[in-house]
Amino acid sequence: MRPSLTYVGTLDDVVERFPWQFDADINYFNQLLVRKAILGEKILINDGYLLNNSAARQAILNPSCSPLTSLIEQGFVRILSRNADLVSLPEKMADQGVASFNVLKNSAEWPSLKRELRKWQPLLEETDNFIPWPEKHISHGFDQMIMRLAERTPEDLSIGSVSHDQWRRVFDLYEQSNRYDKEATRTRWESAVTECLADNHQGRLAMMHLACEAYHYNFGVCLGSQTSLSKQQILVETRFSSAFADLSKVDQELQMQHVSIPGLRVPQNISMNSGPKWRN
Numbered sequence: 001m002r003p004s005l006t007y008v009g010t011l012d013d014v015v016e017r018f019p020w021q022f023d024a025d026i027n028y029f030n031q032l033l034v035r036k037a038i039l040g041e042k043i044l045i046n047d048g049y050l051l052n053n054s055a056a057r058q059a060i061l062n063p064s065c066s067p068l069t070s071l072i073e074q075g076f077v078r079i080l081s082r083n084a085d086l087v088s089l090p091e092k093m094a095d096q097g098v099a100s101f102n103v104l105k106n107s108a109e110w111p112s113l114k115r116e117l118r119k120w121q122p123l124l125e126e127t128d129n130f131i132p133w134p135e136k137h138i139s140h141g142f143d144q145m146i147m148r149l150a151e152r153t154p155e156d157l158s159i160g161s162v163s164h165d166q167w168r169r170v171f172d173l174y175e176q177s178n179r180y181d182k183e184a185t186r187t188r189w190e191s192a193v194t195e196c197l198a199d200n201h202q203g204r205l206a207m208m209h210l211a212c213e214a215y216h217y218n219f220g221v222c223l224g225s226q227t228s229l230s231k232q233q234i235l236v237e238t239r240f241s242s243a244f245a246d247l248s249k250v251d252q253e254l255q256m257q258h259v260s261i262p263g264l265r266v267p268q269n270i271s272m273n274s275g276p277k278w279r280n
Contacts, residue, residue, distance in 0.1 A: 002233045005078070006036070006043045007223060009216030009238035013052035013100060014186070018208035020239055029055035030066050037067065037076060044131065046080040046219070047089055052100045057109065060116055069120070072129060080223075081130040086117045097184040131229070134222035139185040141222055143178060145214040146189060147171075149243060157210075157243050161202035169196045170207060186215050213239055217247050 009015065010032065016024045036043050050056050059066030071077040083089060090110070093101035104110055124130060150171050154162045162170075173192040178185065189211050197203040220236035223229055240248060 002231060004041070004233040004235050005223075005229065006041055006235040006237055007080075007216065007219050008032070008036075008043050008045055008049075009212065009219070009236060011045055011049045011053055011056065012212055012216070013049055013054075014190075014208065014215070015212050016053055016055075018205055018212070020209065024053070024055065026055045026058055026066065029053075029059065029068075033067050033071060033077070037071060042076055042078070044078050044080050044223075047082060047086060048093070048098075048100070050079060051086065051090065051113070052104055057113055060120070061109075061112060073123060073127060075127060075129060078131050079124065079129055080133060082133045084125070084130040084132075085121065086124075087114060087121060097187060099184075099187050099190075132226075134219070134226050136222040136225065137182070138218065138222060140182040141218040142189075142211075142215055143182050143185045145218045145221075145244075146174075146185075146211060149210065149214075152243075154206075157241070159203075159206045161200065161206050162197070166196055166200070166203060186211055209239060209241070210243055213241060213244050217244050 010020075010024070011029065022028060033043075045056075050060075055066075056068065059068035063069040068077065072079065079086075081089075083092065090101040090105040094105055149157075153164060154160070154167050155164075159167075170189075170192050173196060174189050177188040177192065190208060193204055193207045193211075197207065216236050216238035220234055223234045
């Protein structure tokens with residue numbers, strides 16, 4: 001069996017802003033990392049999540065509060081990187097129209113984070129932690145993935161908070177924004193959702209949940225075709241819904257059954273938030 005790498009969509013900063021049914025705080029973040037470490041499941045976190053997720057930033061600024069930096073330095077967590085340079089990334093991505101990076105580089109937290117990243121960058125290079133960004137065009141892939149839903153209806157997907165007219169207007173405005181190129185497409189989707197569903201909070205959540213699923217599945221597809229990762233099995237951790245059920249290797253019958261899953265007890269005296277303990 002090929003060794004696996006799990007692309008962790010649950011650490012997506014957009015999931016943090018449009019939450020699923022959990023609080024993506026530092027405790028959740030640490031428990032996820034520790035669970036993966038105990039089970040021996042190596043993970044991929046993309047550079048955007050690393051810099052834009054508030055728990056990840058907290059872990060970088062204060063390494064003692066999280067195992068993140070230790071697990072990265074040990075190669076258990078690998079960084080999927082566009083340019084192998086975390087310091088210059090926000091400026092570059094803001095120039096390409098990615099709103100979250102523009103917010104980051106103008107935030108009060110950025111100077112402190114930038115200093116920490118400058119100190120950390122040589123070690124990441126020395127340990128060869130960075131995995132190159134997929135060779136495929138990510139934004140174009142997201143567009144293809146989300147447009148799979150264009151002919152569906154909210155009723156098909158059990159989305160009661162969005163009317164058929166609102167659904168159609170979001171897709172029309174999104175397509176209009178892509179007339180000349182296919183860059184920063186998830187940001188453009190969010191803009192269309194925000195404009196069309198300004199007074200519909202639950203509807204915005206539902207439409208952005210679909211966008212996050214599309215983004216994560218698209219990454220899985222792109223990574224699976226990457227030459228440098230051909231010897232590894234790529235797994236995707238994301239939300240499961242009927243929207244992209246055909247892309248998931250999930251037995252549909254399991255949804256109607258009680259499933260026996262082995263439990264794992266973690267001793268109470270093992271701290272989930274102590275970074276240095278996880279170096280060894």
